[in-house]
Amino acid sequence: MSGLFCCALSGHRDLPDDFDKNKVYDDLEQIIKEGYTTFYCGMAKGFDLVALECLVDLKRRYHVRVEACVPFEGQEKNFPPEEKQKYRRLIAECDKVNILADGYFPGCFLTRDRYMVEHSDLLYAYCTRDDGGTAYTVEYARDFGAEVRLY
DSSP states (O other): OOSSOEEEEEEOSSOOTTOOHHHHHHHHHHHHHTTOOEEEEOOOTTHHHHHHHHHHHHTTTSOOEEEEEESSTTGGGGSOHHHHHHHHHHHTTOSEEEEOOSSOOTTHHHHHHHHHHHTOSEEEEEOOSSSSHHHHHHHHHHHHTOEEEEO
C-alpha cells in the first residue's frame, strides 16, 4: 500500500432510481476528513461518474487530487450522449489522466481496477451483487489488504 492515504472508487454502472448521491457526497467528505487526499476514479458511467461529480465539488473546499484511471483510449465512445458529455466535463477537472491502454482488450477493466486498488489504502465501493467487476474489485481489495468501505 502507498501509505499516502489514497482511495479508489468502484461501483455499478446501473444505479437504482433511489440511489442517493448525497450519501456518496457525505461519505467522500468523511473520507477526506479522515486524511485521504488522493482519489482514483475508473471513469465508468454510473457510480464512478457520480462519485467524481462529488469530488469535483469537494475539491473547491478541500485539498484533494483526483486521478482518472481510464482503462483504454476512447472508453467513453459508446456512452449515451449525456453520459459522454458528463465524462468529458469531469475528466477535464481531474488532476491527472492515466490512460492504461491504447485500445480495448479483454480484461482491461479488471487491469484498471487492480491498478487503482494497488495504489490505494481504501476502496470506497457501491456493490450490491456478488458477481461482476465491482464484486471482483471489492474481493481483490480485501485480498490485497486495503480497507473496503461500502456505500
